[in-house]
Amino acid sequence: MKSFKNKYMIALLLITIALSACKKQWDERTEAVDQQLDKNVVQQIQENGNLSTFSGYLTKLGYDKLLAGSKTYTIWAPTNQALQGIDPATVNDTAKLKKFVNNHIASQVYLTTAPKPTMRVRTLGGKNVTFTSTTVEDAQITTANQYVSNGVIHVIDKAIPPKMNISEYIRSLNGVADKHKAYILRNDTNYVDTSKATVQSYDPKTGKPILVPGTGLVSINKYFNRVASLANEDSTYTYFVLTDAAYDAERNKVSKYFATVTNSEDTTMNILAGFNVLKDAAVRGMVPQTGLNNLVSVNNVPVPAAATAVVQSYSASNGMVYVVNSLPFDIKNKITEIVIQGEQPSFFARTDARGSMFYRSRRDKNGLTLNDIMIGTTATLPANFFAAYKLPNLYTCQYKIVVRAINDISFTTPTDIVESFNFGQITAPTISGGTIAPNDVVKFPAQRMGPVSFNGVPLVNWDEVTLPTPANKSATSLLTPPTNIAGGNPTTTATAANTINLTNGNLTVLKRTSINMYVIGANATAANTNNITFDYVKLVPIIQ
Structure with missing residues (x-):
């Protein structure tokens, strides 16, 4: 009886809901x-x-x-x-x-x-x-x-003629922002989408389709793909178009940070510096001219827009466009620090030591979660074992090297970690006996790091330190900050082909290039004598 009553109540509830929905529609x-x-x-x-x-x-x-x-x-x-x-x-x-x-x-x-x-x-x-x-x-x-x-x-009471979208409006401009427009147009390209192409026949050897020439072509804009879909009618943006004078002013501010090996004016100014400026010209949503303050670009960079700089505006079908004669970005927001996470290595000195590698998630002394790498512990590694990290397309400038590492290895006796952070140009690796030799052109002296604590007593440990640290004052004391145990300055191997070197103790990138960073353990082989660990390394550009 109870089961029947429950079914009756459920049926009644469903009928009530259905009638309510019908009433709402009516x-x-x-x-x-x-x-x-x-x-x-x-x-x-x-x-x-x-x-x-x-x-x-x-x-x-x-x-x-x-x-x-x-x-x-x-x-x-x-x-x-x-x-x-x-x-x-x-x-x-x-x-x-x-x-x-x-x-x-x-x-x-x-x-x-x-x-x-x-x-x-x-x-x-x-x-x-x-x-x-x-x-x-x-x-x-x-x-x-x-x-x-x-x-x-x-x-x-008014007609509503179709508007241009932001992409169409930029392309319609003449004589007011020609250089900005030219940058957009040069990013137009086509590719063949085989799913949309017409198949003419099939290759008898490979079985692959042979397409009718000219079919399946799809047009894209590489800048839109990387920054914002300015031709997409379903997305809304506020976009700033720079007059030629404003565009030149912003490119000139950043161009020296994009020196290339070929020294190509077109590559530096029109491709690299141009993108650095225009990647932050788009803001999400439609912003009225009265609201042009405290804006942030799609890349989370402050946009220094001002209503007084607007020389032309247009309400597009997918947002607002403002042609401006000034958009003075803070260069520190355009040439930004590079962070290398310890848990994201590119390769190692040897691939047969993976049992000694650990990617960890834990809390620091402030209770904040961090992810890092730990190599070694009780295993025996080759002397000067390293983890390498590829750093692509660095700005051409000097960098301060800032390291954060925490030694929380716990044994019956305190265990120091000694490691160095070196940098090298990417070349074919030299391999001997299965071990890769690092091509480290710029070498910072090895650093000593004591454990977090011993027998419950907190010890001074690395948090963020800038390399090189002062020369070692007490190599045996665990109560000192990280120390330069080599007792010297960073060095560089001078060659005519170098794209990196040292300037006043800072890593200097002379030409836009990709390099490797090597985190190298001690020159020892006994267990726990050549461990490696770090949370992150920051390359902080020195803005000049």
């Missing part, structure tokens, strides 16, 4: 005014003399038949007065007129109760329009929610 329907459920959207427009011009456009395009079907539509119908200023070139060109009319029509029904408070609605032309309870784009809704058999009509 209530939304009854919110519409001037219902003409025996007419479709075209018939309702045709009967309104104040919409005769727009009705004529629909008939001219054959939409009187298209919009009479079973699908539902929302139409924002401009009055005759609203259409008086339409360019005759648009009206007399079928393709242009179709784009114009399509921007006033959307699939599905959107009542003025739908926006909360705004919403973006995709039109038949592929553009999105901003819809509120009283407006669509810049047009006021004078008569709302005219519900008919296959949709709803909103009468508006």
